[in-house]
Amino acid sequence: MDFSSAIKPDVYRVLVVILVPGAIVSLPLIYVVWPELMLPTTWSTLALPTSVTLFFACLTAGALLENVGSVIEVAVCDKWLERHHKELHQNWEKYLQQKVNDEIVGQRYLRYSLIRFKFELSIMPALLISCCILSIQSIYSNDDLRCRILVACCAELIVAICIRIAINESALLMARTRKIVIDALADNQPPPNTSEKSVR
DSSP states (O other), X not given: OOHHHHHHHHHHIIIIIIIHHHHHHHHHHHHHHOGGGGSHHHHHHSHHHHHHHHHHHHHHHHHHHHHHHHHHIIIIIHHHHHHHOTTHHHHHHHHHTOEETTEEHHHHHHHHHHHHHXXXXXXXXXXXXXXXXXXXXXXXXXXXXXHHHHHHHHHHHHHHHHHHHHHHHHHHXXXXXXXXXXXXXXXXXXXXXXXXXOOO
């Protein structure tokens, strides 16, 4: 097996689907909250921690945007497709029931959905706790820093609301996918051998 070909889809997903959108949305917000980022002294003295912070900020923002995109896909794209393709859901279920390399496609999709679901369940309380900590910090901050904290809190609350909606959609999607996988596994079970007499 070619290892490089195996990791190409995951590398493509992280770079194009997560990091690029995450950088586009997070860097302007980081500049508003952290204007010292544009100072040369910040990079000359704290280059490594600054780079690590930006990378994880872009990664987190991209993962959040991927979840928001999934909600848009269900609420907008699927509704539009249903009007033009009446057999959309039937074809999707048939696709998930297909067997590739001794594994049902729905099982792979279920693993990916579970990872995303766990991320949603953990990131929502993290956002709320972070918002509470920032609110307490704003009490002891000056007016300029208080405005930055307010912007960050508003952004976190908006994202938390979107994640709350995504959690319901993910739970429903996983329940449907499990049912499809169970039906597919039942259909692939070999029939019982009734030609041989039971030995008593």
